[in-house]
Amino acid sequence: MNPLLQDFNTPPFSKIKEENYKPAIKEAIEIAKKEINDIINNTEAPSFENTTVALDNTGEKLDKITSIFFNLNSAETNEEIQEIAKEISPRLSEFKNDMILNEALFKRVKAVYNQITNLSLTPEQEMLLEKQYKGFARNGANLDNDEKVELRKIDAALSKLSLQFGEHILAETNSFEMLLTNEGDVSGLPESAKEAAKMMATQRNKEGWLITLDYPSYIPFMTYADNRELRKKLAIAMGKKGFQKNEYNNEKIVLDIVNLRHKRSNLLGYKTHANFVLEERMAESPENVLTFLNELLEKAKPAAIREFNNLENYAKKLDSIEKLEKWDGSYYSEKLKKELFNLDQELLKPYFKLENVIEGVFAIAGKLFDLKFEEIDTIDKYHEDVKTYTVSDSKDNFISHFYADFHPRPGKRNGAWMTSYKSQQIKNEINERPQVSIVCNFTKPTDTKPSLLTFNEVTTLFHEFGHALHGMLANTTYNSLSGTSVSWDFVELPSQVLENWCYEKEALELFAKHYETGETIPMEYVEKIKESASFHEGMQTLRQLSFGLLDMQWHGTNPTNIKNVKDFEVAAFSDTQLYPDVSENCMSTAFSHIFQGGYSAGYYSYKWAEVLDADAFEYFKEEGIFNKKIAYKFKDNILSKGGTEKPMDLYKRFRGKKPNSDALLKRAGLIS
Structure with missing residues (x-):
């Protein structure tokens, strides 16, 4: 019996074998096709219930199975899973196109949509119908037959290319090792980083200290290692992923992806891929995004240049560095920060034991939203590192299952993300609760120390947990509008707003306890964390804007004449470049957010959401960061609503007004 085809509530990970997928x-595709045929063959006139709702309910089994498969392809993959992904992705694209381009089905959807003003629908029902109709119209339902064939070819090719892109990056990440056998080569590294590097070497049957491109290994080395040549070697290795003359080169894939996306958008009647994407976002158009990014650039660039010059002068004074390079930035930045604020990240780490931070984020969710988290061992997990919890409210109502996977492994891609195995929905009068997961890559415990987080890792955990709350607290009728099913430039608001609590004394006192003594983090450290929060914010802002502008260059223009990925990227970075270019490196060939993830023409949304989050948190600060009334306004108007209404309407209902960027610029120290 195939466990994936049985009825299950939580994923039966331990029973699943690769050959089951x-x-x-x-x-599951055949079951979904039958469900679609039942809608088409319904002899009754098309209605909201028999067409719109029925269609929203199709493919549930397929969604369950593919969510398990693709989540594991990111968090616990192997060669066999990657091969299966290559085979099934085009099939899934074909199935999606079969549905979108099915004339009889679209005819029924359109018939209901044409009656929208006469149906007395709730705002949520209207949104479902509108989204469903646009899902067809924006993806080719109105094309003629030849154009539909062309669209299918493009979608199948794109799905294969984005998979290859990601596989290449994972392979390049896993294949690089820097084994150091001379203790002088790890000079400057904190003891915890040295111990982790030694443990990594031992695990791979090597003597010495092993440094890899996994973030918990890479970032401490780039921040603390005194050996400039080794920092350079590591930085170049990180920067040339997908840009080497080998089987994992992504240059052609990048060009193929942007050209296919452009061709697809033209076929659908849009000028560029960005025009297509942004029509359904808060930003609405590429012009609005570029105006937004360039206005921030104008404010941030003078500060960034000033900060960069100061850092270069500091490196010259300290170590006679004539020209500051990319592999110097984190190293001298950390030294200068320590000197200015007398704040050493290593001093902070003992106060951020992973288990304590987890308890802290749970406690904050409890104080804000009356949630309780209980670790359980009664549901299956895909790896022994994964922690599983039940989430309930103050009245012991079940809210969600929650999975958390915190440490790097060879089969796990870098970075951090939130995902789900099941979305919330109300079906047959039952409120089906979600199954939410966060995946991170934090330093593993060593033989002598628990997992101690850097402050950046603390904010990452809070960020992903903010996304998780958006999924957990969903309370909508329809699955496709639930939780994080919102526009991309709104989805980062819950995650980014939660990061703010990491800087607040009242919040830190709940969890920042020394892992050996139990002492609460000294208040002077808290003050220094707050003081240093805007340190080099101009440079950080410029870096984020550079990624957003690069994304818009790739997707907001006609790419057909682009011949060289590197040359195009250098030109796109010209207004935001601080460090000298490194000829061996290329950002685009490893820019997974836009070429593998869902952020194409959407990378700006991190900054967009920062404007929202700074404005929203200012409201909390005015009333008290644990003010229940404001917290419940946020929950009721943002977290629970998913994509049931337009994001700006939801935000204004919470805040009482439109957001403005002053709160962000003040927080960043870019205006007073």
Whole structure:
């Protein structure tokens, strides 16, 4: 019996074998096709219930199975899973296109949509119908037959290319090792980083200290290692992923992806891929995004240049560095920060034991939203590192299952993300609760120390947990509008707003306890964390803006004449470049957010959401950071609503007004 085809509540990870996926997905596609045919063959006139709702309910089994498969392809993959992904992704694209381009189905959807003003629908029902209709119209339902064939070819090719892109980056990340056998080469590294590097070497049957491109290994080395040549070697290795003359080169893939996306948008009647994407975002158009990014650039650039010059002068004074390079930035920045604020990240780490930070984020969710988290061992997990919890409210109502996976492994991609195995929905009068997961890559415990987080890792955990709350607290009728099913430039608001609590004394006192003594983090450290929060914010802002502008250059213009990825990227970075270019490196060939993830023409949304989060948190600060009334306004108007209404309407209902960027610029120290 195939476990994926049985009825299950939580994923039966331990029972699943690789050979189960293909037959299960094939069968689930057939089930979904039958559900669609039942809608088409319904002899009754098309209605909201028999067409719109029925269509929203199709493919549930397929969604369950593919969510398990693709989540594991990111968090616990192997060569066999990657091969299956290559085979099934085009099939899934084909199925999606079969549905979108099905004339009989679209005819029924359109018939209901044409009656929208006469149906007395709730705002949520209207949004479902509108989103469903646009899902068809924006993806080719109005094309002629030849154009539909062309669209299918493009979508199948894109799905294969984005998978290859990600596989290449994972392979390049896993293949690089820097083994150091001379203790002088790890000079400057904190003891915890040295111990982790030694443990990594031992695990791979090597003597010495092993440094890799996984973030918990890479970042401490770039921040603290005194050996400039080794920092250079590591930085160049990180920067040339997908840009080497080997089987993992992504240059052609990047050009193929942007050209296919452009061709697709033209086929659908849009000028560029960005025009297509942004029509359904808060930002609405590429012109609005560029105006937004360039206005921030104008404010941030003078500060960034000033900060960069100061850092270069500091490095020259300290170590006679004539020209500051990319592999110098984190190293001298950390030294200068320590000197200015007398704040050493290593001094902070003992106060941020992973388990304490987890308890802290749970406690904050409890104080704000009356949630309780209990670790359980009664549901299956895909790796022994994964922690599992039940989430309930103050009245012991079940809210969600929660999975948390915190440490790097060879089969896990870098970075941090939130995902889900099941979305919330109300079906047959039952409020089906979600199954939410966060995946991170934090330093593992060593033989002598628990997992101690840098302050950046603390904010990362809070960020992903903010996304998780958006999924957990969902309370909508329809699955496709639930939780994080919102526009991309709104989805980062819950995650980024939660990061603010990391800087607040009242919040830190709940969890920042020394892992050996139990002492609460000294208040002078808290003050220094707050003081240093805007340190080099001009440079950080410029860096984020550079990524957003690069994304818009790739997707907001006609790419057909671009011949060289590196040359195009250098030109796109010209207004935001501080460090000298490194000829061996290329950002685009490893820019997974836009070429593998869902952020194409959407990377600006991090900054967009920062404006929202700074403005929202200012409201909390005015009333008290644990003010229940404001917290519940945020929960009721933002977290629970998903994509049931337009994001700006939801935000204004919470805040009482439109957001403005002053709060962000003040927080960043870019205006007074």
